Amino acid sequence: MKKFNMIDESFICENCKKEIKPLKYTARDHCNYCLYSKHVDINPGDRSNTCLGLLKPIGIEKFKDTYKIIYKCEKCNQFHKNIMAKDDNYDLIIELSKVD
Secondary structure, eight states: OOOOOOOOOOEEOTTTOOEEOOOSSSOOOSOTTTOOEEOOOSSTTOOOOSOOOEEEEEEEEEETTEEEEEEEETTTOOEEEEEOOTTSOHHHHHHHHTOO
């Protein structure tokens, strides 16, 4: 079964209310301004998760030649990770990297 469904679309961030444009080189899965995401997928792009809670960015981890943002769902408390995008807010990335 396919584990990744490519969905790169515009959306309004439910945390900061900004309009988020498609990424154009891979699937956009979080806000590039405040870094929040939404708990909508079980597998990337499947939109099968019924939780729909906001995923709060809580940390950063090294992944290959980039980083992953670590999230905790504000509704169900599940942890999730997304690869950082080229246009993400680097000031917030730096702040997340300081978290113990």
